[in-house]
Every structure is written in C-alpha cells, then in structure tokens.
Amino acid sequence: MGIGVINKYRAFLPVTEDTPSLSLGEGDTPLVKSSRLGQELGCPDLYFKLEGCNPTGSFKDRGMVVAMAKALEQGSVGVMCASTGNTSASAAAYSAHCNLPAFVLIPKGEVALGKLAQAMAYGAKILMVEGNFDVALKLARAFTDKHAITLVNSVNPHRLEGQKTAAFEVVDDLGDAPDYLFIPVGNAGNITAYWRGFREYYQAGRSTILPRMMGFQAEGAAPIVRGAPVANPQTIASAIRIGNPASWQSAVEARDRSGGVIDAVSDDEILEAYRLLASKEGIFGEPASAASLAGLMKLRRQGLDLAGKRVVCVITGSGLKDPDLAVSSIAAHAIEVKATLAAVEEVTLGMMG
Numbered sequence: 111m112g113i114g115v116i117n118k119y120r121a122f123l124p125v126t127e128d129t130p131s132l133s134l135g136e137g138d139t140p141l142v143k144s145s146r147l148g149q150e151l152g153c154p155d156l157y158f159k160l161e162g163c164n165p166t167g168s169f170k171d172r173g174m175v176v177a178m179a180k181a182l183e184q185g186s187v188g189v190m191c192a193s194t195g196n197t198s199a200s201a202a203a204y205s206a207h208c209n210l211p212a213f214v215l216i217p218k219g220e221v222a223l224g225k226l227a228q229a230m231a232y233g234a235k236i237l238m239v240e241g242n243f244d245v246a247l248k249l250a251r252a253f254t255d256k257h258a259i260t261l262v263n264s265v266n267p268h269r270l271e272g273q274k275t276a277a278f279e280v281v282d283d284l285g286d287a288p289d290y291l292f293i294p295v296g297n298a299g300n301i302t303a304y305w306r307g308f309r310e311y312y313q314a315g316r317s318t319i320l321p322r323m324m325g326f327q328a329e330g331a332a333p334i335v336r337g338a339p340v341a342n343p344q345t346i347a348s349a350i351r352i353g354n355p356a357s358w359q360s361a362v363e364a365r366d367r368s369g370g371v372i373d374a375v376s377d378d379e380i381l382e383a384y385r386l387l388a389s390k391e392g393i394f395g396e397p398a399s400a401a402s403l404a405g406l407m408k409l410r411r412q413g414l415d416l417a418g419k420r421v422v423c424v425i426t427g428s429g430l431k432d433p434d435l436a437v438s439s440i441a442a443h444a445i446e447v448k449a450t451l452a453a454v455e456e457v458t459l460g461m462m463g
C-alpha cells in the first residue's frame with residue numbers, strides 16, 4: 111500500500127482506475143492524548159488530532175489531493191481557489207507536484223505570513239484581492255463558471271470527500287468514534303466532511319456510535335451562530351475570518367443530526383487556548399485551530415460534564431503558519447547573556463529557583 115489518503119481510503123473515495131494515485135504524504139496524522147489539560151478540565155479522555163502534521167501544515171491537503179487527482183483525470187489545465195491562506199498553500203503545493211498552474215485569490219493584507227510564503231515558494235500565481243475572503247470566493251466562483259479552470263475550494267465536492275478521511279483515522283485510532291468532536295468552523299467545509307466521514311464509517315460497521323459535532327466560530331465572524339451573514343468579519347484567527355460560509359447548510363445539518371452545537375468563542379478565548387495548547391501540551395497550532403479547545407473550555411465553564419466521555423479536538427493547522435502572532439501574543443522572555451559559563455549559570459540557576 112502506498113502513502114496518502116487516496117491509497118489508504120480508496121474504497122471510500124470517488125476514485126476510479128483512471129484517477130492518478132497522487133500523494134505528498136498527506137493524512138495519517140497523530141492523535142495525541144492530552145497530557146495535562148484534559149485532567150485540569152475534568153475531561154481525562156481528551157485527544158488532539160494534529161492536522162498541522164500534513165505536508166503543507168493544515169488539513170486542507172487531504173481534500174486537495176483528491177480534488178487535484180480528479181482535476182488531472184478530467185484533463186484540467188489549471189486550478190483556482192480563494193483562500194484565507196491554507197487552501198492556497200495546499201493548492202499551490204499539489205499543483206506544483208502535478209505541474210498544473212494554480213491561481214490563488216487572497217484577501218489583501220489578511221493572510222498570515224507563513225501561508226503567503228508557502229504559496230510563493232510553490233510558485234502559485236497570487237492575486238491579492240481588495241476585499242475579504244467572501245468577496246474573493248465569489249470572484250473565484252464567477253471566474254471558474256466562465257473559464258475552463260477547476261475551482262478547488264471546498265465547494266468542489268472532491269475536497270470534502272478527501273477531508274472526511276480525518277474522521278476515518280480518528281475511528282481507526284480509537285477503535286470507535288469519540289463521544290464529542292470539537293472543531294473550528296470557517297467556511298464550514300471541514301465540519302461537514304468530518305460528519306460525513308463518521309456517518310460513512312458508522313454505516314460500514316466500523317464504529318458503534320456517532321459523535322456530537324461541536325463547531326466553533328470566532329465571535330466577530332460567527333454568521334452561523336447569529337443566523338445571518340456577517341458583512342465585515344473580524345477576528346485575530348485570520349483562517350476563519352469568514353462572513354458567509356459556503357457549507358453553511360450542511361454544517362447546520364451536522365450540528366442538528368449529531369445533537370451538537372455551533373457556538374462562538376472570543377479572540378481572548380482563542381488566544382488563551384492557543385497559549386495553553388503550546389505551553390501545557392507541547393502542541394503549537396495556529397490561532398484558528400485553537401478555537402476547538404477554546405470551545406471545549408467555554409462549554410466546561412458553562413457546566414458541560416465531560417467526565418467519562420471520549421473527546422477529540424481537531425487542531426487544524428500549524429502554529430508556524432503565523433509567526434508574527436506567536437511572537438506578538440506570547441509573553442516569552444529572551445534574556446541576553448554574556449558568552450561565559452558564569453553568566454549562563456547565573457541566569458539558569460537563578461530561574462531554577
């Protein structure tokens with residue numbers, strides 16, 4: 111068996127003999143048991159699904175590999191996406207791998223530096239749009255409706271097919287589905303994909319339960335929670351700065367059918383979870399990723415009892431994507447020392463107490 115989600119989960123994916131078996135090594139990401147936060151939060155059976163371990167540092171690679179393989183199968187001559195950064199990084203990488211041109215539309219000034227660096231390095235054609243993600247997505251849809259370029263946003267059905275493999279992995283690792291799945295919500299594709307994955311595995315007899323889907327938007331970008339599009343979404347978590355999610359309806363369905371919730375967390379709650387995840391677990395996720403843990407912490411404060419429940423938080427992308435925010439928001443101290451053993455001893459032993 112080769113590497114990657116197409117090889118591993120072929121039977122569950124829309125692939126044929128003619129679909130190229132592409133991979134950059136996506137999927138098979140670690141499900142890490144919480145070492146400290148689970149105990150402290152009264153949720154000892156807590157796991158983190160580390161999607162930052164994918165080849166371009168986010169979960170997008172799972173769907174992109176399938177979308178790209180299908181595009182090649184169909185003779186596509188190029189791909190386009192709108193993105194808050196991770197989709198563009200992933201599309202750029204896979205199109206470089208397949209020698210297809212990639213055009214990425216990103217909201218000007220709103221994409222984290224690491225993601226922009228990736229799209230540039232992989233050689234995508236980058237169009238900076240004067241507008242937010244929702245405007246960029248509308249333009250990408252209009253362009254690809256008119257021209258023979260494949261849209262690889264999650265409105266491309268192959269994207270969600272690939273992304274559902276993360277749910278398969280969670281079940282394969284735990285031996286069953288968890289009781290709860292906490293996940294950030296932006297364009298709402300990933301919560302839709304996980305729910306589909308859990309349902310398909312359940313129907314195939316691979317699990318005996320279905321999890322409650324617990325989705326979290328940022329407070330300033332929470333259209334699903336408010337029940338109306340947000341014209342000018344604002345949050346520090348730029349990956350989920352989205353005011354009119356493409357998969358809105360299917361996310362609501364996942365919530366309602368699973369007995370879950372879609373709620374909002376504030377930027378302060380996101381940043382607190384972001385810091386705790388790194389400093390107490392050794393897991394450096396990007397701010398949007400921390401919305402899952404922030405949501406769990408919020409519901410715990412409101413009295414949700416998770417004792418005896420198996421809980422998974424999806425950490426959707428790597429913290430290295432957004433180095434500026436890490437440096438500016440984490441109060442770390444770097445102490446200057448003279449280049450002598452005595453100076454190093456003085457400082458180090460002083461800090462050991």
Ligand code: F0G
Nearest residue numbers: 193194196197296297298299300426427
């Ligand atoms: N977490 C990260 C790190 C993301 O990049 C995204 C979405 C989400 C969560 C939300 O997932 O959109 O499926 O609900 N990023 C998209 C992008 C919008 O363009 O990279 P969703």
